[in-house]
Amino acid sequence: xxxxxxxxxxxxxxxxxxxxxxxxxxxxxxxxxxxxxxxxxxxxxxxxxxxxxxxxxxxxxxxxxxxxxxxxxxxxxxxxxxxxxxxxxxxxxxxxxxxxxxxxxxxxxxxxxxxxxxxxxxxxxxxxxxxxxxxxxxxxxxxxxxxxxxxxxxxxxxxxxxxxxxxxxxxxxxxxxxxxxxxxxxxxxxxxxxxxxxxxxxxxxxxxxxxxxxxxxxxxxxxxxxxxxxxxxxxxxxxxxxxxxxxxxxxxxxxxxxxxxxxxxxxxxxxxxxxxxxxxxxxxxxxxxxxxxxxxxxxxxxxxxxxxxxxxxxxxxxxxxxxxxxxxxxxxxxxxxxxxxxxxxxxxxxxxxx
Amino acid sequence: xxxxxxxxxxxxxxxxxxxxxxxxxxxxxxxxxxxxxxxxxxxxxxxxxxxxxxxxxxxxxxxxxxxxxxxxxxxxxxxxxxxxxxxxxxxxxxxxxxxxxxxxxxxxxxxxxxxxxxxxxxxxxxxxxxxxxxxxxxxxxxxxxxxxxxxxxxxxxxxxxxxxxxxxxxxxxxxxxxxxxxxxxxxxxxxxxxxxxxxxxxxxxxxxxxxxxxxxxxxxxxxxxxxxxxxxxxxxxxxxxxxxxxxx
Numbered sequence: 119x120x121x122x123x124x125x126x127x128x129x130x131x132x133x134x135x136x137x138x139x140x141x142x143x144x145x146x147x148x149x150x151x152x153x154x155x156x157x158x159x160x161x162x163x164x165x166x167x168x169x170x171x172x173x174x175x176x177x178x179x180x181x182x183x184x185x186x187x188x189x190x191x192x193x194x195x196x197x198x199x200x201x202x203x204x205x206x207x208x209x210x211x212x213x214x215x216x217x218x219x220x221x222x223x224x225x226x227x228x229x230x231x232x233x234x235x236x237x238x239x240x241x242x243x244x245x246x247x248x249x250x251x252x253x254x255x256x257x258x259x260x261x262x263x264x265x266x267x268x269x270x271x272x273x274x275x276x277x278x279x280x281x282x283x284x285x286x287x288x289x290x291x292x293x294x295x296x297x298x299x300x301x302x303x304x305x306x307x308x309x310x311x312x313x314x315x316x317x318x319x320x321x322x323x324x325x326x327x328x329x330x331x332x333x334x335x336x337x338x339x340x341x342x343x344x345x346x347x348x349x350x351x352x353x354x355x356x357x358x359x360x361x362x363x364x365x366x367x368x369x370x371x372x373x374x375x376x377x378x379x380x381x382x383x384x385x386x387x388x389x390x391x392x393x394x395x396x397x398x399x400x401x402x403x404x405x406x407x408x409x410x411x412x413x414x415x416x417x418x419x420x421x422x423x424x425x426x427x428x429x430x431x432x433x434x435x436x437x438x439x440x441x442x443x444x445x446x447x448x449x450x451x452x453x454x455x456x457x458x459x460x461x462x463x464x465x466x467x468x469x470x471x472x
Numbered sequence: 473x474x475x476x477x478x479x480x481x482x483x484x485x486x487x488x489x490x491x492x493x494x495x496x497x498x499x500x501x502x503x504x505x506x507x508x509x510x511x512x513x514x515x516x517x518x519x520x521x522x523x524x525x526x527x528x529x530x531x532x533x534x535x536x537x538x539x540x541x542x543x544x545x546x547x548x549x550x551x552x553x554x555x556x557x558x559x560x561x562x563x564x565x566x567x568x569x570x571x572x573x574x575x576x577x578x579x580x581x582x583x584x585x586x587x588x589x590x591x592x593x594x595x596x597x598x599x600x601x602x603x604x605x606x607x608x609x610x611x612x613x614x615x616x617x618x619x620x621x622x623x624x625x626x627x628x629x630x631x632x633x634x635x636x637x638x639x640x641x642x643x644x645x646x647x648x649x650x651x652x653x654x655x656x657x658x659x660x661x662x663x664x665x666x667x668x669x670x671x672x673x674x675x676x677x678x679x680x681x682x683x684x685x686x687x688x689x690x691x692x693x694x695x696x697x698x699x700x701x702x703x704x705x706x707x708x709x710x711x712x713x714x715x716x717x718x719x720x
Contacts, residue, residue: 173575173578180540180550181546184550187547192554318535320513324534326536327538328537
């Protein structure tokens with residue numbers, strides 16, 4: 119039953135995409151996600167798929183736009199500076215309402231930054247990133263197993279809503295190896311794509327994929343349509359993990375790699391008789407406000423922990439909206455918050471709310 | 473009564489937005505006639521550019537995709553690699569193809585993507601009101617070269633066909649003009665050949681069409697046609713650059 123393998127995160131994403139029916143990959147090399155494209159370069163030509171190393175991230179995302187227009191399941195991947203280059207295409211994909219999956223294995227920025235893990239692209243991922251009023255669905259796995267499962271799910275979500283879905287990982291998730299349990303068969307949701315530009319065969323009117331509407335009244339209606347879709351996604355697709363929240367004095371909020379450090383902190387604190395909990399957002403867009411509503415009355419305070427200057431922090435504060443104190447601790451530039459870093463902050467908060 | 477002349481099926485029966493004397497209309501017709509004659513409308517997918525032809529997805533009767541500025545060859549690559557049995561063309565102006573989209577056109581040509589590129593060169597940006605294009609001739613007055621294009625200040629015009637011909641990828645590259653009937657007929661033959669090259673799976677094909685922009689040139693339509701002949705062709709010589717002997 120299934121298949122148990124020890125694999126690297128980047129390769130697991132690639133394998134998951136193939137299992138989800140993706141046969142088209144367009145990318146451009148950048149550390150620390152490149153093993154993903156190596157895997158695709160090796161596998162896709164052997165199974166009738168298409169792998170292209172594009173001339174730039176800009177070209178790669180536009181190849182994605184083209185392939186997605188034909189209704190095929192399509193993937194691209196990159197890391198922070200490369201994702202910045204793809205923003206133009208992402209905005210067009212949002213505007214044209216095309217389904218596609220994109221992976222960002224984040225590294226420290228701004229600029230060329232470094233190649234060590236970071237979470238400093240949260241704003242870019244969840245708030246739009248390119249021009250215009252739009253969102254992607256953003257999934258934040260915290261383990262290799264979850265990289266696999268969420269990548270498969272990303273393709274289903276994209277097709278379900280005609281939207282781009284981003285897997286937002288970091289250099290640790292991309293580079294580390296863990297055991298992954300592959301299922302024998304994936305749950306692939308099949309949707310009709312009557313909008314696809316795949317040749318009308320003289321059997322229907324010609325289809326048009328476009329993001330331009332020069333009549334502002336038409337463009338406003340188009341935007342209202344997009345916003346209705348995001349509203350539906352906010353209602354239906356919030357995912358999160360609540361860990362140890364019952365009677366927690368302080369609830370930590372963290373996603374991805376940092377959530378695992380936080381679980382270490384919770385264990386350490388328990389040994390000292392301090393009760394901590396964790397909200398782990400799995401969807402960053404839609405932000406899992408449900409999770410907060412469930413536990414809002416429990417703790418004295420919330421502590422957001424990120425590998426950034428405090429980006430998700432803003433969504434946490436908006437969600438809590440003054441009902442409880444919200445604190446932050448984090449590291450930047452590729453540095454990872456340690457259990458000690460976080461414990462120090464916990465003790466500080468505990469002191470303040472005695 | 474027998475019909476001796478009609479609009480091509482591959483063009484939709486809608487009013488076009490192009491200025492009087494602009495040759496986009498002719499170029500569209502030639503593409504549509506080629507699609508009709510080759511019987512490929514049902515399996516053709518066109519990519520619209522950014523520029524005056526941005527909404528020709530409304531004009532061509534085949535499936536159409538509107539692309540970001542300069543990215544049409546990359547979008548076409550994604551389409552063609554997904555649907556290798558279909559016919560894929562891009563329709564791009566000189567700003568789109570030879571400035572912002574230089575990387576995309578060069579690499580689509582280098583990969584010999586089996587697509588057809590219709591490249592409209594009118595030496596100016598039309599849509600954004602007459603700025604310098606990469607193909608603007610030396611001395612030409614535009615809204616961003618108000619004293620005439622000076623090579624020392626704004627560089628030299630790019631000859632796209634000649635540049636792409638240095639690559640091994642392209643199967644067929646020809647430059648044609650629309651300034652008179654004789655040349656329009658040649659242009660038609662070139663466009664049709666470019667599609668046939670793709671149908672035969674030979675690889676990348678591009679037809680550069682020397683075109684007019686009376687509005688932004690400040691000329692009437694007749695003068696504009698004369699400018700193509702007298703000023704553009706001396707700098708952009710007509711002819712086949714790659715694939716002269718290619719039989720399709």
